[in-house]
Amino acid sequence: MEHRLSFKEYNEALKQNKLLGLKCNECGTITAPPKITCGECASTDMDVVELSGKGEIQTFTTVFVPAEGREAEAPYIIVLVQLDEGPWIMGNLTGIEPDKATMEIMGKRVKMGHAVFAGDKYSAGDGARPLFSFEA
Amino acid sequence: MRRVAVIGVGMTKFSGKQDKTCVELFAEAAMDAISESNLKPRDIQALFMGNVLGDFSEGQGQPQVFAADYIGAFNIPANKYENACASASAAARDAFIWVASGFYDIVLAGGTETASKMGTPLATRTFAMGSDSRYEYPAGITFPGVFAMLTHLYAKKHGIPLEKLKRQMAQVSINSHHYGALNPKAHFQKEITMDKVLDGFMVCQPLQLLDCCPFSDGASAIVLASEEAARKLTDKPVYIAGVGQASAGNLLSQKDYLPRIRSRELSAKQAYDMAGLSPKDIDVCELHDCFSIATIIALEGLGFFEFGKASEAVETGQTKIGGKIAVNPSGGLKAKGHPIGATGTAQVYDIVKQLRAECGERQVEGARVGMTDTLGGDGGTIVNLILKRGW
Numbered sequence A: 001m002e003h004r005l006s007f008k009e010y011n012e013a014l015k016q017n018k019l020l021g022l023k024c025n026e027c028g029t030i031t032a033p034p035k036i037t038c039g040e041c042a043s044t045d046m047d048v049v050e051l052s053g054k055g056e057i058q059t060f061t062t063v064f065v066p067a068e069g070r071e072a073e074a075p076y077i078i079v080l081v082q083l084d085e086g087p088w089i090m091g092n093l094t095g096i097e098p099d100k101a102t103m104e105i106m107g108k109r110v111k112m113g114h115a116v117f118a119g120d121k122y123s124a125g126d127g128a129r130p131l132f133s134f135e136a
Numbered sequence B: 001m002r003r004v005a006v007i008g009v010g011m012t013k014f015s016g017k018q019d020k021t022c023v024e025l026f027a028e029a030a031m032d033a034i035s036e037s038n039l040k041p042r043d044i045q046a047l048f049m050g051n052v053l054g055d056f057s058e059g060q061g062q063p064q065v066f067a068a069d070y071i072g073a074f075n076i077p078a079n080k081y082e083n084a085c086a087s088a089s090a091a092a093r094d095a096f097i098w099v100a101s102g103f104y105d106i107v108l109a110g111g112t113e114t115a116s117k118m119g120t121p122l123a124t125r126t127f128a129m130g131s132d133s134r135y136e137y138p139a140g141i142t143f144p145g146v147f148a149m150l151t152h153l154y155a156k157k158h159g160i161p162l163e164k165l166k167r168q169m170a171q172v173s174i175n176s177h178h179y180g181a182l183n184p185k186a187h188f189q190k191e192i193t194m195d196k197v198l199d200g201f202m203v204c205q206p207l208q209l210l211d212c213c214p215f216s217d218g219a220s221a222i223v224l225a226s227e228e229a230a231r232k233l234t235d236k237p238v239y240i241a242g243v244g245q246a247s248a249g250n251l252l253s254q255k256d257y258l259p260r261i262r263s264r265e266l267s268a269k270q271a272y273d274m275a276g277l278s279p280k281d282i283d284v285c286e287l288h289d290c291f292s293i294a295t296i297i298a299l300e301g302l303g304f305f306e307f308g309k310a311s312e313a314v315e316t317g318q319t320k321i322g323g324k325i326a327v328n329p330s331g332g333l334k335a336k337g338h339p340i341g342a343t344g345t346a347q348v349y350d351i352v353k354q355l356r357a358e359c360g361e362r363q364v365e366g367a368r369v370g371m372t373d374t375l376g377g378d379g380g381t382i383v384n385l386i387l388k389r390g391w
């Protein structure tokens, strides 16, 4: 069966700063990042929608010990953000010194930009991810 | 379904970098388990082995077939299980199902890993492969990072100040090292102090070095037999009374259920229901303490404490031997060590030793029922086994 929204399409859109998701025509849930069925009810009846990229930080960490090949990026902040449309998404956070981040940032509103992991010898190509910053 | 017993167990010492290969380590554990079962390698009908990173650590694919041949279990079917850190538990559960079904009478399950060999950067990279490579890894996720985020969620959800939670988490590691110091097979056999935990370097805010389990090398193996075969081979069969397993998608898909792990709650319920038991019936539990906070989350998901109450329970000694539930008297992943593909059946090894009352100074007096809990990835796999004395 065909994908409504593949990783490649999602990834290319994110590189254009567009966050795509799938809206379920049966239960109304938005699934993002994409899956071949609705993340809530497993329906295949979904349409591609563009999401606002805005939401609220649910949790975070600052990574000081990164994986092989990511050393130059550390320290960096990872956030889980609940988007206004419902899904949770993983990205990074800019606009605050990584080693100054505390639980105070949880619940803060953020908007989305993006950054691209160029890929390594294991990853079969690059992968964009949201790079969030605080809403003014 | 037939009743199935564990009739023999073996494990290598867990350690840092080993000169032995993952196949050699597995063979040591397997030969001990087979000989304890009063069997010969040719009596084994199938081998189910957990191994995650043999290809990265040694350039070794399908170690299970080489292991079967190496121990003299010539030409038997041999399968590898890769469920990240829960690999050996998934292998053991499937071995149980095949014996319970009547297809096999005697199966060897186990696991092996040489993760320490890889060094921290490559080990961190390959462990992170247990996360979602498309939708999590680009943000630079690591396993300490996953549990660091769960720590912040836990603190906020339950209104526990982070400084207080951190001291309670440190107590988890202190307890593990206390028991590890009494376990000759443990990777770390030394006590640690609160100050030492809180002085460690930061790995992923707020997890410091001693909140994290080590990368270890080691192997473990267990022999499973039908009740009929077990009765002929041993007078101390340990029956597998209940099993459970569940899966989950990436961390972000688990959304506001976090920091609870739904796959654990589903898996544990399967195991309890099958055994006809409840959390209060468990005398000793080897649970997946890959990070200090992981113990607290597991204690609640397994039903030993109410949600939001486990960190206080650790602080007040309720998870030590003599407390409400004896947790990780082996030293757990933190001190006994975590050679990921071998961890699940190493937990079974320790529960079997407890039920046989062979644990010396760290023995849980009168233990009759034990449980294992193994987590793979960010909740991607959970396996639970409940074991009972058969005598």
Ligand SMILES: [Zn+2]
Pocket (backbone or CB within 6 Å): A024, A025, A026, A027, A028, A029, A038, A039, A040, A041, A042, A043
């Ligand atoms: Zn739906």
